[in-house]
Amino acid sequence: MMRMQTIYRCLVLLVFIICLTGCWDSIEMEDRAFVMASGFDLTEDGQVEATLQIALPTGLSIAMQGGGATKEPFVVVTDKGREGTDILQHLQEMISRRVFLGHRGVIIFGEAYAREGIDEILDTFLRSPESRYTTFILTAKGVTAKEILNTPHQFLEEIPALGLKKKQQIGISLAVKLNEFLDAIASDGKSPMTGVIQVLEKKADQKIFKLGEAAVYQDNKLVGFLPEEEMKTLFMLRGEAENQNLTAQVKPIEEGFKGTMGVRVLRSKSTIDIQIKDEIPEIMITLEARVVVLENDSKLDLSKEKKLKEAESKFNEQVDQRFVSMLEHIQKEFKADVFGFGNEVHIKHPEYWKMNKDKWKKIYPKIPISTRVDITIIGIGRAQAPPHLEK
Amino acid sequence: MKISGIQIFWMIAAMELGMTLLMTMTSSLQAAKQDAWISMIIAGGIALFIAFVATQLAVLYPNQTLVQFTETILGKWIGKFVIVIYMVQWYTIIPIILRQFTDLIELLLLPSTPRAPIVILMVLLVVYVTYAGGIDGIGRCSEVLGPIIIVMVLLVLFFSLNNITFKQILPVYRDHGIMPIFNGALAPASYLGHAVEFVMLAAFMDNPSKGSRYVYWGVLIANVLVVLSTAMVVLTIGINLLPTMWYPFFEMTRQISIFAFIENLDAIAIVIWISSVFIKLAIYMFITCYGTAQFLKIKNWRMLIWFVAPFVTILAIIPRNVTQSTTHYLLNYWVPVVLPINMIGIPLLLLIISKIQKRRKRANLN
Numbered sequence: 001m002m003r004m005q006t007i008y009r010c011l012v013l014l015v016f017i018i019c020l021t022g023c024w025d026s027i028e029m030e031d032r033a034f035v036m037a038s039g040f041d042l043t044e045d046g047q048v049e050a051t052l053q054i055a056l057p058t059g060l061s062i063a064m065q066g067g068g069a070t071k072e073p074f075v076v077v078t079d080k081g082r083e084g085t086d087i088l089q090h091l092q093e094m095i096s097r098r099v100f101l102g103h104r105g106v107i108i109f110g111e112a113y114a115r116e117g118i119d120e121i122l123d124t125f126l127r128s129p130e131s132r133y134t135t136f137i138l139t140a141k142g143v144t145a146k147e148i149l150n151t152p153h154q155f156l157e158e159i160p161a162l163g164l165k166k167k168q169q170i171g172i173s174l175a176v177k178l179n180e181f182l183d184a185i186a187s188d189g190k191s192p193m194t195g196v197i198q199v200l201e202k203k204a205d206q207k208i209f210k211l212g213e214a215a216v217y218q219d220n221k222l223v224g225f226l227p228e229e230e231m232k233t234l235f236m237l238r239g240e241a242e243n244q245n246l247t248a249q250v251k252p253i254e255e256g257f258k259g260t261m262g263v264r265v266l267r268s269k270s271t272i273d274i275q276i277k278d279e280i281p282e283i284m285i286t287l288e289a290r291v292v293v294l295e296n297d298s299k300l301d302l303s304k305e306k307k308l309k310e311a312e313s314k315f316n317e318q319v320d321q322r323f324v325s326m327l328e329h330i331q332k333e334f335k336a337d338v339f340g341f342g343n344e345v346h347i348k349h350p351e352y353w354k355m356n357k358d359k360w361k362k363i364y365p366k367i368p369i370s371t372r373v374d375i376t377i378i379g380i381g382r383a384q385a386p387p388h389l390e391k
Numbered sequence: 392m393k394i395s396g397i398q399i400f401w402m403i404a405a406m407e408l409g410m411t412l413l414m415t416m417t418s419s420l421q422a423a424k425q426d427a428w429i430s431m432i433i434a435g436g437i438a439l440f441i442a443f444v445a446t447q448l449a450v451l452y453p454n455q456t457l458v459q460f461t462e463t464i465l466g467k468w469i470g471k472f473v474i475v476i477y478m479v480q481w482y483t484i485i486p487i488i489l490r491q492f493t494d495l496i497e498l499l500l501l502p503s504t505p506r507a508p509i510v511i512l513m514v515l516l517v518v519y520v521t522y523a524g525g526i527d528g529i530g531r532c533s534e535v536l537g538p539i540i541i542v543m544v545l546l547v548l549f550f551s552l553n554n555i556t557f558k559q560i561l562p563v564y565r566d567h568g569i570m571p572i573f574n575g576a577l578a579p580a581s582y583l584g585h586a587v588e589f590v591m592l593a594a595f596m597d598n599p600s601k602g603s604r605y606v607y608w609g610v611l612i613a614n615v616l617v618v619l620s621t622a623m624v625v626l627t628i629g630i631n632l633l634p635t636m637w638y639p640f641f642e643m644t645r646q647i648s649i650f651a652f653i654e655n656l657d658a659i660a661i662v663i664w665i666s667s668v669f670i671k672l673a674i675y676m677f678i679t680c681y682g683t684a685q686f687l688k689i690k691n692w693r694m695l696i697w698f699v700a701p702f703v704t705i706l707a708i709i710p711r712n713v714t715q716s717t718t719h720y721l722l723n724y725w726v727p728v729v730l731p732i733n734m735i736g737i738p739l740l741l742l743i744i745s746k747i748q749k750r751r752k753r754a755n756l757n
Contacts, residue, residue: 015515102655129499133646134654179628179646186631347558350565 029057033097036074037161039145040121041110048113048120049080050087052099053149053161073158076150083120101130105165107178108138108145108197114215114222122185122220125178133179136168137194139215141225148197151207164209168195172243173211174231185220188357189342192217196225216334223334230326233319236287237339241268246291250314251298256388259298261311263291263377272341274348281345281352283369287323291315292379296386302377303384312375320373327369335365394595396605398530401537402592403609406674407583408540409667411617412640413660414491415579416624421634423575425560426567428622430575435614437576438583442610444738445586446603449593451745453600457590458685464745473737474686480733481679482699483724485672486706489513492668493707495638499657510707517672518700521680522693526595529673536666543663544616547640550647550656551627559629560622577726579617584734585671586610591678676700 039051054075077094081087092099107125109118125131140148149161157163168175174195184192196213214226214234226234235241244265251259268289274281293302293311300307330338342360346353356363394402419427419434452460457477462470493509501509520528564572589606593599624639627646636642644660647653679699684692 012515012519015512129502132655133642134648179632183629183631187629343558347561350562354566 027098031097032100033095035099035101035104036159037106037108037149037164038101038104039108039110039140039149040113040118041144041146042113042116043080047080047082048084048087049078049146050084050091050121051076051078051146051149052091053159054095054099055103055159055161074160076146078146084124101128102132104132104135106136106138106161106168108140108148109194109222110140110145111142111222112144114139114217117219117221119220122182125182131178133177135178136165137176137178137181138164138168138197138211139194139222141196141198141213141215143197143199148199148209151199151209160209164197167209167211174214174235184338184340185217187340187343188360189337189344189346189353190340191219191336191338193226193336193338214338216330216336216338218334218336223336224329226326226329229322230329233287233323233326234339236265236268236289236319236323237270237285239269241265241289245294246315246319248311248315248318250300250311254299257298257386260295261293261298261300261315262295263293263315263375266290266292266378272344274341274345276349276352279356280363281341281349281367283341283344283367284372285369286372286374287319288374288376290376290378293377293381296380298386299389301385301389302380308377308380312377315375315377316373319375320371323371323373327371331365331367331369335361337364341367392525392527392595393597394527394530394592396596396598396601398527398534399589399592399596399602400605400609401533402530402670402674403586403589403606404612405533405537405540405667406671407585407610407613408544408616409663410488410585410671411579411582411613412544412620413495413638413664415582416621416639417634417637418578419575419621420625420630420639421575423567423572424630424634425562425625426564426572427575427625428560428618429564430572431579431614431618431621433573433576434579434583435610435618437580438586438610438614439607441580441584441734441738442586442589442603442606444735444742445589446593446606448738448742448745449590450600450603451742451749454594456594456682456685458682459594460745461741464741464748471686474682476737477733478679478683478686480729481675481682482702483706485675485679485699485703486709488668488672488675489703489707492664495664498637499641500661506708510704513669513672514700514704516669517676518696520673521676522696526592526674526677526681529670529677532673533670536670540663540666541612541616543659544620547644547647547656547659547663548619548623550649550653551623551643553649554627554643554646555623556629557626559627560625577730581726581730581734583610583614583617584730587734587738588674588678590738591682592674 033054034057035052036055037053039053041049041051043049054077056073056075077091079087079090079094081090088099151160157166167173174193176192176194181192181194184190194215194217195211196215198210198213200208200210212228212231214231215222216224216226232241232244232246235244242265245262246265247260247262249259250261251257253259266289268287270288271286273284275284276282296302298311300311302308302311330336337360341364342353342357346357416427419430423430452463455463458474461473464470465473489510492513493506496509497504497506520532524531586606586609589602593602596602620640624633624643627643628636628639633639641657641660644656647656676696676699680695681692683695683699684690689695
């Protein structure tokens with residue numbers, strides 16, 4: 001009996017020892033290439049060109065020491081191929097370490113590629129276990145993804161991709177994560193959109209990334225861009241407009257005054273009412289926002305109630321104009337339901353939605369939408385009237 | 392070997408929670424979409440009924456397991472036939488769970504590792520606890536792992552709160568009507584109905600009549616957490632992407648991001664999964680060995696481990712892909728056969744027959 005027990009225990013120990021010598025699957029840190037960002041562009045012959053920006057852990061300390069060669073702490077590889085798996089193999093063949101996508105912060109679609117349709121690589125995002133939903137998606141405007149990923153470091157971040165990711169996390173510009181993007185693509189009642197990245201050249205060798213517009217997609221193709229001012233009204237519609245700044249012309253231009261006023265949004269809300277009339281939904285939207293005044297270059301003395309109301313009504317008017325213009329863009333020009341009015345119809349009128357969801361793309365551009373904007377100024381800062389206002 | 396009521400509670404809660412969460416959500420979501428959480432409530436109701444029948448039955452024959460009292464109720468040959476039906480269930484569920492476990496590990500953690508070592512390692516672990524600990528060893532393991540599982544599930548749910556879009560669970564009910572919701576309840580009911588194994592475990596309790604309370608609580612706690620998790624999964628991921636995902640709970644865990652700092656919490660879900668699988672496999676391994684021993688009138692049930700373990704290991708490696716092991720088994724055997732027959736039908740039948748027999752005996756004595 002004792003013999004049996006001892007033999008048994010030795011066997012168990014042996015099994016454990018064999019297993020502890022190392023798994024089939026472990027890859028050392030030094031053998032991994034950490035991809036911080038991927039970019040996808042269209043080549044002239046219609047192939048997909050993928051670019052990876054890979055962080056160099058050792059490169060970070062070299063760059064910080066400064067001195068001699070200004071080596072960038074990242075490396076960029078590019079290659080083209082037919083579709084995702086094809087390209088991935090090509091790229092892996094160029095690097096001495098295993099490509100690891102788990103830390104990828106940003107995916108950039110080049111404008112030409114996005115307009116063509118991004119389906120080749122779309123499925124890999126969902127299926128591959130390494131892919132993270134917290135990755136942000138951006139569309140490049142006026143520049144290819146490859147150029148963006150090759151641009152050296154911005155002001156405070158060593159690795160540009162990390163800088164991009166942080167900018168998106170701050171959230172002032174439209175930041176769409178992979179899961180939101182995929183969800184909109186998979187949804188009948190919503191169209192996807194992403195933030196837009198552009199490159200400004202301040203000086204010859206110093207380039208800065210600018211985020212701020214929105215890229216509107218229909219299914220998996222890019223159909224257009226929304227300018228920044230209209231994008232802000234979309235934020236208000238989504239109830240996400242905190243920290244956005246709005247400006248309006250509250251008074252005509254006069255001697256010494258431009259007549260503009262700038263406010264910052266504290267809270268925003270939208271109320272959407274949908275009625276079905278003659279087989280088509282009719283939508284009534286009310287945008288509400290509570291704002292504080294940041295800057296006043298007009299003769300309005302905001303300590304007086306009447307003047308405050310005057311400013312508010314001017315804001316309502318002008319924001320409403322931009323709102324209507326935005327709606328026209330997304331509804332009539334792009335025909336893309338980026339807000340998700342389809343989803344709203346689904347929730348409020350499920351029976352109608354069940355019957356009509358296949359026709360939603362045709363119905364959506366025809367829907368009459370009436371709007372109302374209600375902005376309340378709840379704070380005017382430390383001063384009452386501008387310093388250059390004569391009493 | 393004696394087990395206490397609390398151990399019963401933890402055993403049932405632990406084995407039901409992890410498996411139901413990770414395995415059955417997909418079929419409910421495909422059937423009932425955003426109303427899947429209602430399906431889960433219905434599933435809980437069905438499972439509580441199963442628990443009721445099982446505890447009532449077990450109480451009538453304290454100190455006897457299902458194998459023993461079935462022969463008493465139905466006679467030798469019919470009784471043996473009924474036991475064989477249960478044996479089919481036990482002998483096949485172990486390899487299937489092993490296979491599902493291995494598939495998940497392979498997908499998420501160790502893609503190039505061959506399947507056999509993963510299966511063998513888990514089997515060795517289960518064999519060890521069954522051999523050295525018996526059912527009370529397993530009970531004690533559940534007392535330790537059970538609270539860990541529950542805490543981990545609650546953590547995941549709590550951290551996912553800021554990923555919620557409330558609208559995604561709307562419209563409630565109006566999209567579907569009762570039939571799809573009920574269809575979605577069947578698969579989770581069949582997993583929560585594992586409480587029926589109480590008919591094998593009750594014999595080891597000091598006071599089986601008190602045991603029913605613990606069984607109900609085990610099923611209830613597991614069910615509440617599953618309902619919450621299903622609702623959370625719909626609220627965070629949304630029904631557009633969900634039906635195509637194999638492991639929704641896991642995907643929700645991957646999306647957790649607090650202050651952009653606490654991220655990539657896959658490890659928590661893995662812990663829940665492995666602990667729950669371990670407890671379930673251990674319980675079933677014990678039941679299979681002990682039950683087969685009683686059936687064949689073998690004294691030393693531990694000897695059967697040397698037969699059952701290799702058998703299930705080999706069976707676990709055979710199916711060729713994940714569709715075979717998960718979907719086919721679930722849809723073609725477990726839900727249509729095991730749920731109505733093994734979990735509901737036979738226990739109910741046994742209960743009714745034995746109540747009639749007891750009444751007749753009393754009448755005869757009078």
